Amino acid sequence: MDIKSAEQKVSDLHNLLNQYSYEYHVLDKPSVPDAEYDRLLNELIDIENEFPELKTPDSPTQRVGGSILEAFQKVEHRTPMLSLGNAFNEDDLRDFDRKISQAAGEDYSYVCELKIDGLAVSLRYEDGLFSQGATRGDGTIGEDITANLKTIKSIPLRIPEPLTMEVRGEAFMPKKSFEALNSAKEEREEEPFANPRNAAAGSLRQLDPRIAASRNLDIFLYSIADTGGTGVISHSEGLDLLDRLGFKTNKERKRCKDIEEVIQYVEGWVERRPDLPYDIDGIVIKVDSLELQEELGTTAKSPRWAVAYKFPAEEVVTLLKDIELSVGRTGVVTPTAILEPVRVAGTTVQRASLHNEDLIREKDIKIGDYVVVKKAGDIIPEVVNVLEDRRTGDEQDFRMPEDCPECGSELVRLEEEVALRCINPKCPAQIREGLIHFVSRNAMNIDGLGEKVISQLFKEGLIVDVADIYRLEKEQLLQLERMGEKSVDNLLKAIEASKSNSLERLLFGLGIRHVGAKAAKTLSQEFGNIDHLRDASKEALTAINEIGDKMADAVVAYFEKEEVAELIEELKSAGVNTEYKGPRPVKAEDIDSYFAGKTIVLTGKLEKLGRNEAKQKIEELGGKVTGSVSKKTDLLIAGEDAGSKLAKAEELEIEVWDEEKLLGELNR
Structure with missing residues (x-):
């Protein structure tokens, strides 16, 4: 076979194999026997072996599992993967609906979808080619598991349109695959997985993609992360577009005109869930209109336009x-x-x-x-x-x-607290738990330093505070149980990499009382580095909107401690970054811009910029972009098909610009 004939044959085989795979794994309507698919796949493998230059990233042969990875790379999500708020009963659902109604009046509807019990993932396509897949992680930073996701045959390696887009979904293990996997484990006298969700998550976090390929995972896609270039204006339209592009979506979804239909849908699935070939743990309810979703906005953790109904315990x-x-x-x-x-x-x-x-x-x-x-x-x-x-x-x-079970110090019950507390700062249990917190995913995120390893290091006296982590040497780690040379090298690389984390991770990791991950980021943005924060007064702290008296007192008290000052200097000496690396909040008074200090609303379709890019540029110039029009709104930017927001702005006599005028001001 010459190269020209081989090119044509490879193209024909790609089309056939992709069609058969789509029919089998997405439509659940196979048109040929498995043996015929395998015959064609082996034919393609033979041609690619003879002509390696014809092997492409979207070839069906690339699903069988690539080379073994050293470690997973971190991926920053372009759009955060927020978690959902929960509803546990009908009253919770009606309360959710009441809040939507207060913002939207009567003109809204919902989409209900089965909540698949699996692992949330994000898939990135560049010009139609699957280029990267990542776990949710902490919502902002996930792990690159592209090689493992390629083994899921219901994920298209190329979509029929040359779109650059990011889609989200839930990877899961069907019940049949789970039962087969556990049967095989029991035959080998290995401990079985507790449930399909754990099995799916464990499969996708294997460094050897061939293991993931053997687990027969599946996926349902449930959203487009950025609909900017698609013309989609509702969630249900987005799901229909995913269907047309060849993605697998869950066909049990339903568009509901009101909360009564939502409740009927939920009640129906409480009874029917055992009959499904996969596990679900609830129902996701989303506002259908994307414009209304944007208007409702999000909290730090969850969208206000969606809720997850959890099945009864x-x-x-x-x-x-x-x-x-x-x-x-x-x-x-x-x-x-x-x-x-x-x-x-x-x-x-x-x-x-x-x-x-x-x-x-x-x-x-x-x-x-x-x-x-x-x-x-x-x-x-x-x-x-x-x-x-x-x-x-x-x-x-x-x-x-009466005494602490770890250190023997007297336990106390602080005012207005139910819990008993050990207040000995040298209590080994507190130190150990503090170390575990410091290396955790939302803090310094040091892979390989899990609870067991930290406990072992602490027990051996190799670490007594967080600065000691950065003094660990290879010879010390090799002496620990189950620590081979490769795992030690990977751990030391992870420790070294954590030194470059932005300040908010370090701040959260230090475990200052009342300072969670969100507050740590707010403080880092405001003060820029740990020295400025250390010198801040209570008045300076409480001047920040999100910081109250209790948190301010805790921050001041923490940094007044002599041992804390010593710890900070030790971390600096070890090369740990103490600066904030993200964008600092823009202060209107510092910017010479029309937008500085103004409240602006975007509505309709912006052809040249896209709303996300327009929002970013306006905020860089000191403007505040919000989702709803009110008397406090200074300016409305109206794109094509602007709806109720434009009408409300005109009613309130708010200034309205089109996209051309916006571009003119941005380009001044």
Whole structure:
């Protein structure tokens, strides 16, 4: 076969194999036997072996699993992958609808979709070619798992239009694949996976893509991350577009005109969910209009235009064998129920939180009781109540100790707190938990330094504070159990890489009381580096909108400690970055721009810029872009097909520009 004939044959085989794969994996309507597909695939492999230059990234042969990876690279999401707020009953759904109604009046509808119990992923296409796939991670930074996602045959490697776009979906393991995988594990006397979700997540985080390829994973796509160039104006239109482009979407979705239809849909699936060939743990309800979604906006963690209804929790009865105590990084002592292992909500449960001593007394929980345990999805199992009629008289009362179970210091109950707390700053449990927090995903995000490794390092005396992490040497790590040369090298690389993190990760990792990840970013943006923050007064801190008295007091008190000053200097000496690397908030008074200090709303379709780019440019020039028109709005930018926002702006006599005028001002 000459090269010209081979090119034509490869093209024909691509088309045939892609069509057969689409029919089998997306439409669930195979038109040829598996043997015929395998014959054609082997023919393509033979031609590509003979003519390697004809092997392309979108070839069907590229699904079988690539070379083994050293580690996963980090990926920053262009659009954050936010988590959803939860609803647990009809009242929660009606409350969600009431908030939508207050913002939108009566002109809105919903789209309901099954909430697949899997792993959220983002797929990037460049000119129609699948170029990158990533996990959700912390919503801002995920991991590049492109090679593993290519093994999912329902993901098209090329779409029929040369679009550059990002789509989101849920990768999952069908029940049949899960059962086959666990049967194989049991035959090899390996521990089986607890549930399909864990199995899917574990498969996609394998460094060897051939393992992912063997697991028979699947995916449902549920959104387009940026609809700018598609002309789509509603979520339901976006799903229809995904169908036309050859993506696999869940056909059980429904467009509902009001909350009554939503509730009927939810109730129907509460009963029908066991019949599905995959696991679902709820229903996702989204406002259909993309313009209204933008107007409603988001909180720091969740969109205001969507909610996840979680199916009712499962409850089971089991024996409470003991109560253990653990000391957290803030010194809070938490009792935990040790249970006779029992299956509930798809997982085996052996522990359940008891929260505090008051709850144990209120529910009259004794060691040796039979108890009702409740668990829903990812929610930590909890003890609901005691079965008193099953008591034998051998049960034992439980009392919290007076001293810390880790260091022996006296436990105290601070004013207005329910929990008992160890206030010894040298308590080993607090130090260990603080170290675990410091390396966690939302903090310094050091791969390979999990809870077990940290505990081992701490026990061996190799680390006693976070600065010690940056003094670790290869020879020390090689002496630890289950630490080979390759894993040690990867760990040291991860530690080195963490030095360049932006300030907000370090700040959150230090574990300052009341300072969460969002507040850490706000403080980092405002002060720019750790020295400026360390010198800030309470007045300067509370002048920031999101910082209250309690948090300001905690920040001031933290940086007043002599040992903290020493720790900061040690981190600096080790090369850890203490500067904020992201964009600083723009202050209107510092900018010579028409937009500085003005509140601006974008509506309609902007042909040349796109709304996201227009928003970014306006904010760079000191403007504030919001989603809804009000008396506080200074300017409305109206693109094509501007709707209710334009009418409202005209009613309020707000200045209105078209895209040409906006471009003229931006290009001045």
